[in-house]
Amino acid sequence: KQYLAPQHGYEKSINAWIGPEKGNQDFVFTDSWFEIKSTSSSGKEIMISSVEQLDINTKGYLVVIFFDKTSSNATEVLTLNKLIEEIKEEIDMKLKSTFEVALLSIGYKYSEEYDKYRYRFRKCNVYQVDDTFPCLRRDDIPKSIGKVKYELVLNSIEKWRIDYDFARI
Secondary structure, eight states, X not given: OOSHHHHHHHHHHHHHBOGGGTOSSSEEOSSOEEEEEEEETTOOEEEEOOGGGTOOSSOEEEEEEEEEEOOTTOSSOBOHHHHHHHHHHTSOHHHHHXXXXXXXXXXXXXXXXXXXXXEEEEEEEEEEESTTSOOOOGGGSOTXXXXXOEXXXXXXXXXXXXXXXXXXX
16 A cells, blocks of 8 residues: 555556465566565564565565554554555455455455554565575475475565665666
8 A cells, every 4th residue: 555556556556466366475566576574563583484485586575564563542553454444445446346356365354353453553674585685495495395484584684675665666
């Protein structure tokens, strides 16, 4: 809503959202891709759930969004329901249908229960992922090893952190 849609528009952004289709990255555009992770503001690591998330030949971006849980009386909070409703208000009916199908495929169905989980946005760090980025590569892993999960230590990838202006991508 705040980053990809202003640059690419809602239609391209929603159509690029392949995470619900079990894609390796969350968003794939013709010339770039984005893998989105979230953690608390004190988070030190993020989980990479498969080698394929970052092992891709085209330049992409690892986006780490920092949130903190907050109380029910806090102001300027995010909830899943609120964010989804705000997006739905900004898109046309056809695109809304596409968006809702994607949400259903990941198990989202409106529930007041989601309003109990309230977060405050802290910051967003963006890391450029290229052939020098420190991640596991499928070619370096023995063929006898199947699925791999690993953690990236955030302070060890600062070299790849960029001042990201979504408008320039």
